[in-house]
Amino acid sequence: MAFAIEKRAITKWLQMLLESGEVIAPVRGPCGDILFSTIHSPEQVAWNFQNPLPPPKQFVLPQTDPLVTIKRNGERYEVAPTYDDTRRILFNVRSCDAKGIAFLTRMYEMEPADASYLRRANNLTIISLACNIPCPLGFCVCTGSGPFLSDSYDVQLTDLGESYLVEVGSEKGEAVVSGVPNLFRPATEDEVSQRKRLETEAKNHFEQETCHFASAMRRISTGRVQDALWEKMSDWCLECGGCNMVCPTCYCFSVKDLGRDGTWIRCRMWDSCQYAAFTLEASGHNPRAHRKERMKRRFFHKVSAQYYQRDAMVGCVGCGRCIKVCLGATNMPAVVGAIRKGKWNE
Amino acid sequence: MWGERVRQPLRRRNGKPESVSWDEALDHIAGRLKALIGAGKPVGVLGSPRATNEENYLAGKLARAGLQTNNVDFSYHSICGPLFAGLEEVWGEHTPTASLCDIASSQAILLLEGNLAETHPRAASSVIKAVENGAHLVTIGFRSTQMARRSSLHLQTTPGNEREVINGVLAAILDQQSEDPTRVAARGEGYEALWQDVRSVKRTDELRQAAEWIARAERATFLLACSDGQGDQPREVAAAFATLAAITGHLDRPGSGLLPLLARSNVRGACDMGVIPERLPGYDPLDDERARQRLQNLWGKKLPLDRGWGAENLLQSVSGLIVVADDPPSVVPMGRRAMDAMAGIEFLVVLDAFVTPTVRIAHAVLPIASFAETEGTLTNMEGRVQKLRTATNPPGEARMGWRVLAELCARFDIGNSYTSATDVLCEIAQAAPRYAGIEQRLSEDGWGGALLEDFDSAKFVVRPAGATRGAALASAGRPHVLVRDVAFDWGRDPLVSFSPTLSRDYQSERKLFPNGFVEMCKGDADALNLGGGRHVRLASVHGDAVVPIRVRADLKPGVLSVPYAFRDQVASVLGTDSVTAVNVEPP
């Protein structure tokens, strides 16, 4: 059962959401760039925007995430977990980002589950905005994560011109559209067909084509990618770790106790599998000492059948951020294309 | 444990550092320095490429107007100074004529490098974009680096003979220009003499190809890394490189030019702010009358005329020294000897955010804010002035560096009522003509900063090629060459050492080899019957040393390199040279 809401009623809805928790939305900053930020008024929400480079994953997985406090008390140490039970609503995220968070949640739910992450995820409601016009660098059609979603959202909005189609995908989604009967009405048949039409049009609209995932997956999973190819590709990588930072599905981290003088906070911090010391052991031995080995690792994690089977999801949401951020030339479409062809495009 | 920050002003009493108040620290410092000056003892100030323009400017002002000395420098200057001198010989400026964007849209790139991907990833990124778009990349260097592997052509050198290779390209270019006079883009004074010089240089197919690409390109960029070679070599290499850019017409063509690759964030700014013994703010020569007048009016003080000492001499000669945001022993080529020299300074004051080895031996320490906690500007290697905006508060009682230096200036009667870093910048705009109007431009611009209008002259002087056959370093008795690697060891940067994630990277090598190592190729190691971690004895004309080796894939046979950070371990072998012939054998 789909609903609809008139565009002029959105402000009221946002006001209601603002009363129920922290609302995070894309916001245009003073220099014109868009960032996902906490909003205080409905006017701050951006509606026509290019997806910002930082994804919204920091709201479930902060870059520096406090987990445990440790205090020295004379001879004794006192430890306590830190809790983040804040109720949050992510508003106007794109399909790829909604799928990205769903992926992260799948990772952290796996036994043994991570309570710290799940506390945030369970208290997060995702209201996504489908992409009528795909972004220039995106390739979500190839990864099943857009431009329109059929799952992984609590509410999915589609811009129909005068109104938004409102699809509810979960109980949490139900909760944010109920209690305000005057704002939402059942969608008309026209509206529903318009939404379907918009999805088809959007799918036909892609500039970036990388539907080589299946064949690349086969090759990676069966060890048929030549070492020489990894070596060559790794020469186009500058190990900046940018891809890991902006990727909605990257979640590698380090754990460090930060602090001094008897008070520490054990924090989880984003890490990059591309950094030289990612697998460095205390003895000095490093199983992935060479850049090509680390690159191979990254793409095995994202694209292999072994992981796909384990996760029941592809490790990439086709958002195109790695294309934008890469200081070198080793973004997902380029590497996947090279794996499929067996050679790097030069 | 994760990186000690300096949190309180400290004063050494009875050999131990004690926390004191800001006022006590500042008064004490001013008092001691005045006493030294009164007793006729030399004092000096070291600025830093890690410091902001405002900090460097005020450090220079304090030195010249306050302490009345021209003993002002920054430790990295001994490495970049020769490069600037070389450029100045050719077109009278030390400034670049190309920007990072120009690199990305170039059709030909000539790169003289140590390891660009490691030392300048941002510039490497631009090079990669250009190559992706079909640009011809020609690399010159002794390592087979990441850029060299991606190049269209790699001109292999052995350490010390870069000049030969550049002369070779020059010769090939001149050949083309003589065959087709329409291709002569520009003649500078000295062109004919150069032609004569390179007559005997051997032209190879490779050199001809490189020349062809450069000459045919509408947009070509020339990238030059600082080398800290010995004697006049670095300056001459820079001059030759600049000459190449000039005679191919690429010096001043839009989209083309030369970009010197500097280390750290604010080398260019430090030079512009005049923390150099023979330069005033604005990079004007010390004895330039107009510049002296300008500054004397601005600062209200007469300025000393005697030339000051450079960094390495400073460390060994002054009785009182203020060091701003730097750890000289980790930067200057003399390495550990700098630490020994500093131990002899009667009164050493350090302003820093982190506890460095220099901080540990200082008599007074003033805690300042890091880049994320301060206001100010930096000028990058392109000549782009960028603003720092405070993101967080400094710990403890640390203050913004410009404020601390302003307080010191005030105690030497050259204060001013600066209420913000912008006030300092406005004064800089008056002191350094290139920076005129900068504060206005920065407030209008978004994140991109403001590119200083640098290059406006098409006149250049063609440098002679000099000796076109370098004397071979290696000999029968010493068939290998040991070179001190120029790749700047940013692993010593406190912001890297104290970062929980990045420090693991850099410290990995130190853990296995706490006393450093030298690197050689596998072939050489096998010939000696040694594996990585084993020791060798290196013997040169200066002396010998026993050091562990590591195998490094990008070196050619016969070449050993020592990372800059480990130069002390082979000081007895290198002497004051940066490259020397050695005999290598098992210990």
Place this chain on the structure above:
Amino acid sequence: MNDAFLPDVARLVNVSDETPDTKTFTLRFRDLKNGGDFHFLPGQFLELSVFGYGEAPFCIASSPTRPQTLETTVRRTGQLTDALHRLGNGEEVGIRGPFGNGFDVEVARGKDLLFVAGGIGLPPLRSLIWNVLDERSRFGKVTILYGARTPTDLVYKRELEEWGKRSDVELHVTVDAAQPGWTGKVGVVPSLFKKVTLHPESTLAYVCGPPIMIRIAVQDLLALGFKEEAVISTLERMMQCGIGKCNHCAIGHRYVCRDGPVFNYGQIRELVE
């Protein structure tokens, strides 16, 4: 939901020197967060916090048949282990765990067991050895082959003597290089294979030690007729979380902290680096 990163606080109740750079720490929980006993399998590991320095994974060297004595043997290699070595009795550390799959003790019942260890590779096997010795009748022949670089580097010297005296254990100890006073064998650990009679079809072999020793030992065992599933080892990797999330210990899609650290040789061969 358990807070996976919250350590329990434990006290050191005994610290003994094994070698100049290795110590064995006996730990007792101050207050377990679950209130109950600490249950673990041999071969599992702990994430041990030295407060103020950080956390690192260490295998449990004691057996679950002796729950009052939780032990780990640690070599001093870096900042954290250095700090740990400076702690004394009564001082507190943090413990998370137990993590990992541990050894499958059930599948070993009734079989002959061969333990092959080198240097600091003995501690992870020790938890299984004592488990077996404490339930001796449920297992077949027990053979222990152990060696270190020098006599000083042998760990558990007193226990080695004890095991050597038992009639239900065949023990051979060797060193790479002798020292004055050493009357035992000299040679690498794999050289001990020819000293024992092995029945590959009814034996499980557990191999732990420096990579090169493991490689040679495994080669020799396979040549002797051992099946790949019967040759078992533990893998070591850089770890941070211990719960299969941070990805530091991932090899292909396997996580050493969750799918290991115990793997048989067939599984090891299939791992995608």
